[in-house]
Amino acid sequence: MKIFTANQIYKADKFTIEKQQIPSDALMERAATQLFEWIHSRLQGAEVTIQLFCGIGNNGGDGIALARHLKEADYNIQVHVVNYSEKRSKDFLLNLERLKDRKIWPEFLNDDCVMPEISPNDIIVDAIFGIGLNRAPSEWVGKLIEHINASQAFVLSVDIPSGLPSDRMPWNTDHVIRASYVLSFQVPKLVFFLPETGVYQNQWELLDIGLDAEFLVKEEVDYEFMTQFDVQPIYRPRLKFSHKGTYGHAVIVGGGYGKIGAVQMAANACLSIGAGLATTFVPECGYHSLQTALPEAMVLTDAEDDYISEIKIPFKPNAIGIGMGMGTKEETVQAFGKFLKEVDLPLVIDADGLNILSQNPKLLNEIPKLSILTPHPKELERLIGEWKNDFDKLDKAKTFATKHDIVLVIKGAHTITFYGGKGYVNSTGNPGMATAGSGDVLTGMITGLVAMGYDSLPATVLGVYLHGLAGDIGASLVSYDALKATGIIENIGKAYLELFKRPEPQEGKGA
Ligand SMILES: NC(=O)C1=CN([C@@H]2O[C@H](COP(=O)(O)OP(=O)(O)OC[C@H]3O[C@@H](n4cnc5c(N)ncnc54)[C@H](OP(=O)(O)O)[C@@H]3O)[C@@H](O)[C@H]2O)[C@@H](O)CC1
Ligand SMILES: [K+]
Structure with missing residues (x-):
């Protein structure tokens, strides 16, 4: 199984959208549907509070779209937008509108925010940063990550623990989510396997979002994950x-x-x-x-x-x-x-x-x-x-x-x-x-x-x-x-x- 770099994942994304002639938010919708089904098959409608922390890029968009699915299945959700930049992605904004259409108003967290209360019994969905992280999170986002890590709640990370770059060491090891579980899209990330970066997750699993098979087969990679199949x-x-x-x-x-x-x-x-x-x-x-x-x-x-x-x-x-x-x-x-x-x-x-x-x-x-x-x-x-x-x-x-x-x-x-x-x-x-x-x-x-x-x-x-x-x-x-x-x-x-x-x-x- 190939291990792609972040750039290769973006390439696969683009290739898939062009070849399958789908709008770009279709992949986000697939991702959100897969995330929802994974959670729903385990929780079966349980009355637990699910707190979703969503960034403003596509990782955040995944979280926002997931929130819509959870709400439609009557889960008890709280949605926080971690407002770390003005540069919101198109598909994040699209999904934010869809959420608002359903009368769900996320709480916007800014650099002067009070840390939200988290009970150890809550489930956290971590969709703050994905593979687009390219510099150290600002201090207040780092503090929010520390706050989530200290909560003892079960933390489910979307794609990759937030704060963990996919191809280098974190800038500040305290400012990385410690995920109980990571649901990663299509391909594993190299950081899951290295002693210094593998410690940010307890367990990971792949969700198939239908990235184009031709691209997956042809693209040359530096690393492969050798499964039974390989x-x-x-x-x-x-x-x-x-x-x-x-x-x-x-x-x-x-x-x-x-x-x-x-x-x-x-x-x-x-x-x-x-x-x-x-x-x-x-x-x-x-x-x-x-x-x-x-x-x-x-x-x-x-x-x-x-x-x-x-x-x-x-x-x-x-x-x-x-x-x-x-x-x-x-x-x-x-x-x-x-x-x-x-x-x-x-x-x-x-x-x-x-x-x-x-x-x-x-x-x-x-x-x-x-x-x-x-x-x-x-x-x-x-x-x-x-x-x-x-x-x-x-x-x-x-x-x-x-x-x-x-x-x-x-x-x-x-x-x-x-x-x-x-x-x-x-x-x-x-x-x-x-x-x-x-x-x-x-x-x-x-x-x-x-x-x-x-x-x-x-x-x-x-x-x-x-x-x-x-x-x-x-x-x-x-x-x-x-x-x-x-x-x-x-x-x-x-x-x-x-x-x-x-x-x-x-x-x-x-x-
Ligand atoms: N094909 C797939 O697998 C699919 C993947 N999908 C999902 O997309 C995710 C990747 O999304 P993404 O490219 O929008 O990046 P994301 O991580 O959300 O960051 C957002 C932006 O933040 C910025 N930024 C970076 N560092 C920063 C910092 N420290 N502090 C502040 N800002 C910072 C940076 O923008 P910049 O400011 O550098 O222009 C960046 O672009 C991926 O993980 C998966 O969840 C699915 O939706 C479907 C298909
Ligand atoms: K994440």
């Missing part, structure tokens, strides 16, 4: 006349004294996702535990007992995952550097593999093209340097991935995979997956998919999605808190089944 076509079914060689031989390189478990989990995940064969390469000390804990995998050992000193793989694997639990001892750094020079297939590099790269930036030039790097935030910072905010982080990550021609995975609540100047935002996963070994499992899964013949980008996008989905299934069985990395591995099979079962998710959780 990920399904990546999957390649196993063939009847196939054998284990068809699904590749993966090698997992890593481990050190006390850190063999990381390799074991990665290799287990690699086999669980479907690789034909898996071999681990570990220091000698890992031999017995690996052979016992994971009988399906083969084990190669380093000459050293408790660290890696030379990586020797006596066959040509289809994929190699490297770095987990490997440490950054000088001998290991040398061995890793030598290996990078020799190897001629893309690698999946994680954990200490990434740490070695950040400590020895010259090695970055030795990374095989199309390798996949899977840093967590700290590892990412060491690789690409500090960032000012989430948008700066995305820019730096994209530049780094393009410069080195690699797939870069930014792990987080919504993991983002960068390749070729584009970002793929994952839709699965939960806070329970912030647990020891979760990253080793992801590395193993992606390595397995590469071994099975998936190219680097599809392997990563599918791996990240299934990893999150397996985590969601695992958490549904044991709670977020009790989920362990092995619980993710155990549910990879169910994640595959779920990939073809669940309806496409159109909603997400924020804070």
